[in-house]
Amino acid sequence: MIAILEQGLLLALAAMGVYISFRIVDLPDLTPDGSYIVGAAVVAALLRSGHGWVSSVFLAALAASAAGFITALISTRFKIHTLLASIMVMTGLYSVAIRIMNSPNLPIPRFSTEKVLSYEQIVGKTPLDDILGGSVSFQYEKEGVRAAIVPFNNRADGHDLFIIAMFVVVIGFLLWLFLRTELGTMLRGYGRNRFAVKVLGVNPNFFALMGLTVANFLVGLSGALFSMYSGFADVNMGAGMVVVCLASVILGEIIFGSREFAYGLLFPVVGAVVYQILLSLAMKYGYRIGFKPSDMKLLTAMFVVSVIAARRFKKSEVTV
């Protein structure tokens, strides 16, 4: 259960980002599918090069937020719909992530290893080599890697849960505080009435830039933490992230109904944890009715579509 909560809260950070883009600023942004990987890739690359985890995580989130900024810039400068702009950025980020990692995936080493030599280099030539004329593996030699210092121990003893929960609480509190300020209130207002922002003498495009930058910062943060938690970064780990986060947000909205605590910031947090619980239940018992773990993305997409469709039939508000 602790591991489920840990993963749920890690997802909650990304879901908060998606909540900001889809619900608060009302911009359908698919960049998280790419910015999640960028966050993971940057943290893996920085940790491997010997940087501390705090600065690595911060820089990773910053790199992901730059992706959101670029999406908003393309959308506002060139008048391209956010959906299309984010698809282009998301596609581009796939290549960027591979460039950062220099490979499609990158492990985050937990233990230091010495220089790796081939068997022959260690024990010397064997009688067989005289007959065969030496083996190819004789050339094998690899530099050793230094262990990355990460805050997680993966023992499911509450230590990791505490750290992740602290991240969620601190980020959630800061966001809540920000949304209370005049700037934050105007950001919330922008999501429903761009014209009124313009009438107040403020360029509405600024809020698109700010909203998507903050949203992708959170997604990148989630990607970076998950990468450290799981011990690797992979270029495919962000696929379907927007849909999963959206499902979390919708689950939260269903649970809380019309009660909007903390400007709705609790929706993605509670929703993500519930989503993770449902996911683990489906993985544990789903095989009885023929489900495979790989079916979860399909189920999640179907869930999002069915909730939106149900709301449309009820003629209630939905902005997806």
Place this chain on the structure above:
Amino acid sequence: MIELQKVTVIYNKGTLDEKIALRDVDLFVEEGQFVVIVGANGAGKSTLMKVIVGEVKPTFGVCRIMGQVLKEEKIFKCGSIVCQDPNLGIFPNLSIEENLMLARKKGFRGLTFGRVDTRALELLRSCELGLEENLKKKASKLSGGQKQALAMVMAVSSNPKLLLLDEHTASLDPKSTEKIMELTDRINKTLGTTILMITHDMNIAEQYGDTVIVMEDGRIVARIDKSKQKVQASQLKSMIKSRLTATT
């Protein structure tokens, strides 16, 4: 305050869909004036408003606000607009209090915690629509008349020099219209805000404002100065009607 010189607006110029929306319009609105523009649909009233707010550039002629040719964002720094749709002037997802807090001043905001202006609260109270008692209520939950009253109070909270009203009572019931028009008049008289109002309601044109401008087919066909001409309300109505029929 507002100066339009020989303003002509041609939409889709040089194409088959070419349409002349304004023809050689000269308009001068002094500071503190309450000018009402009336005309039938297609008379060019809305295009005139778009030219004033900088949304449409004149094909010919010039439009100056406070002696300067201003861009859209600059105009909104010194002026406000209330449109026909009550939802356009407010932030529906925010509470009345938050709406008023944002409307307190023009321009960019920082990471500060704002408060509601007492003058805005007084104006809200003067509407007698019960808004001041429900400051925590979300604006989306208000009626059309309440929303428009809130939009009006928000529009003048930042103390703008110019208030533009684009058929702001068109979607309201008669009772709400009366309340909103009383508020409009009060804003002009007590705050001294220059008001340029567009309407196609003759009764409003005859009751409110210092000057009535009649538009037809993209032209200003009459300018009736109520104070100088000392016309009676009924006379004014017939004057407007006669001007409109004379041109058609």
